[in-house]
Structures are given as structure tokens and as C-alpha cells.
Amino acid sequence: MPLFRPPRFFRVSGFHQVLSRGTRTLAGAALLGLAGLAQADGVSALQQFVTEVKSGRAIFTQTVTAPDGKRKKSTTGSFEFQRPNQFRFSYDKPAEQLIIGDGKKVWVYDPDLSQASVRNMDQALGATPVALLAGGDLSRDFTLKSQPAEQGVEWVLATPKRSDSGVQSLRLGFRGRELVGLEIVDAFGQRSVMQFSSVQVNAKLAVDRFRFDPPAGTDVMEQR
Structure with missing residues (x-):
């Protein structure tokens, strides 16, 4: 079996299939901005x-490990978000991909294939990692539980309440006032670990960063 597909954070019919050429997780949203927040x-x-x-x-740098634990793949890119419901993930070469949530729809663009998929945001989100970014109801969508510290890092386990989220569990790790790690296990047993650098909290972001206009010649597939 080839290196497993990325975690299925948009676990909806058809739409998740475009997340196919590297790790396309939106889970990194949960990592940003936690440095400096007071917490118990x-x-x-x-x-x-x-x-x-x-x-x-x-x-961000993200490493995905296949369910057998033997195969790994790393990707890098940049991430931006703005509440409510706006985000942008840009994955670097060799597997470029752009994921944009404009507040109403979620776009996934593959420049190498000149293809884009789009779906209404209320259908694409739910009990997924990106729902944490978009302002999801934590008590409604997740069961949260603090876990024992490991090598000075405090961990919290977030388990989706919906069985169709495509995610088994999320673990978020804190060292002091800083969130230092996010581990995701998808429905297939694939593990994804994200690390962030150059973090800017409550940054002023241009409106057009969350707008996607398909380039000329792009094949657009609308998922319903």
C-alpha cells in the first residue's frame, strides 16, 4: 500500500477525495496563538x-506516518486564518495545493492538475480539526480530557463525538504557556504531527487572502 492518504478532515462524500497528494490537514489551526495565554x-x-x-x-512542517509505522512523508507550507470561518493553507512543492475557506465555501485547488473542488462550508466542516479554528462548539463536537504530562509537555485529548468525522483522536501538547504539538490519528490509523514556526497571533490579514478565483482553464468540480 502506498503512503497513506492525508487525514480525512473533510469527511464528506466526494469532497475529501481531492485531498490526495500530501498531507492536507487543516488541523494546524488549533496550534496558533496559544503561546502567552494563561491556562490551568x-x-x-x-x-x-x-x-x-x-x-x-x-x-508549518507536517509529518505523516502510515498505519504500519514504517513509512513517513513530510510537507511544508504556510497557514493563515481569521474568524469567523476564513482560512488559507498553502502547501509547497513538490505537491503544491491551496485550501481556502472564504466564510461560505471551502475551495481545494491543485495547480498541477488545473483542478479545483468547492463545497459549502456548513457541509465541509463539523467535528473536524478545522472546526476548532472556525469556532466550533467544543462541548458539542468533542470530548476533551487532560492527559498525563510527557517529558514536560501537558497534553489534552480531543475525541470527536461524530463517528463520520474521519478522525479517531487529536492530541494537543503544551509546555508552559506554549502549545508545542498536535497529533492527529485518522480513521485509518494514519498519524499526522504538525509543528509551527514564525507564529503571529491576531495578525492583520488582507481580505483577499481568503478569496479564491479559479485561474483560466481550471476544471471546477462543485460538490453537493
């Missing part, structure tokens, strides 16, 4: 993030 534990930090961090940007 990981659960408190995550709740503060949802209510206090309105925008941000960062550079």
Missing part, C-alpha cells in the same frame, strides 16, 4: 484559543 491545563488553553484568538499566521 490543556483543556483551558484550547477553550481560550477559541474565544480569544481571532486571527493568525504561521509556517
Whole structure:
């Protein structure tokens, strides 16, 4: 079996299939802006993030490990978000891809194939990692539980309540006031770990960063 497909964070018929050539997780949203927030534990930090961090940007590195634990693939890129419901993931070469949530729809653009898929945001989101970014109801969508510290890092486990989210679990790790790690296990047992750098909290972002206009000649597939 080839290196497994990315975690299915948009677990909806047809739409998730375009997330296919590298790790296309939107889970990194949950990492941004937590440095400097006062917290008693990981659960408190995550709740503060949802209510206090309105925008941000960062550079990310993501490593995906296949279910057998033997195969790995790393990707890099940049990430930006702004509440409510706006985000932008730009994945670098050799597997370029652009994912944009404009507040109403989610676009996934593959420049190498000149293809774009689009779906209404209320259908694309739900009990997924990106819902944390978009302002999802934590108590409705996730069961949160603090976990024992590991090598000085405090962890919180977020388990989706919906069985069709495509995610088994999320683990968010904190060292002091800083969130230092995010681990995602998808429905197939694939593990994804994200690390962020150059984080800017509550950054002022241009409106057009969250707008997508398909380039001429792009084949657009609308998912319903």
C-alpha cells in the first residue's frame, strides 16, 4: 500500500477525495496563538484559543506516518486564518495545493492538475480539526480530557463525538504557556504531527487572502 492518504478532515462524500497528494490537514489551526495565554491545563488553553484568538499566521512542517509505522512523508507550507470561518493553507512543492475557506465555501485547488473542488462550508466542516479554528462548539463536537504530562509537555485529548468525522483522536501538547504539538490519528490509523514556526497571533490579514478565483482553464468540480 502506498503512503497513506492525508487525514480525512473533510469527511464528506466526494469532497475529501481531492485531498490526495500530501498531507492536507487543516488541523494546524488549533496550534496558533496559544503561546502567552494563561491556562490551568490543556483543556483551558484550547477553550481560550477559541474565544480569544481571532486571527493568525504561521509556517508549518507536517509529518505523516502510515498505519504500519514504517513509512513517513513530510510537507511544508504556510497557514493563515481569521474568524469567523476564513482560512488559507498553502502547501509547497513538490505537491503544491491551496485550501481556502472564504466564510461560505471551502475551495481545494491543485495547480498541477488545473483542478479545483468547492463545497459549502456548513457541509465541509463539523467535528473536524478545522472546526476548532472556525469556532466550533467544543462541548458539542468533542470530548476533551487532560492527559498525563510527557517529558514536560501537558497534553489534552480531543475525541470527536461524530463517528463520520474521519478522525479517531487529536492530541494537543503544551509546555508552559506554549502549545508545542498536535497529533492527529485518522480513521485509518494514519498519524499526522504538525509543528509551527514564525507564529503571529491576531495578525492583520488582507481580505483577499481568503478569496479564491479559479485561474483560466481550471476544471471546477462543485460538490453537493
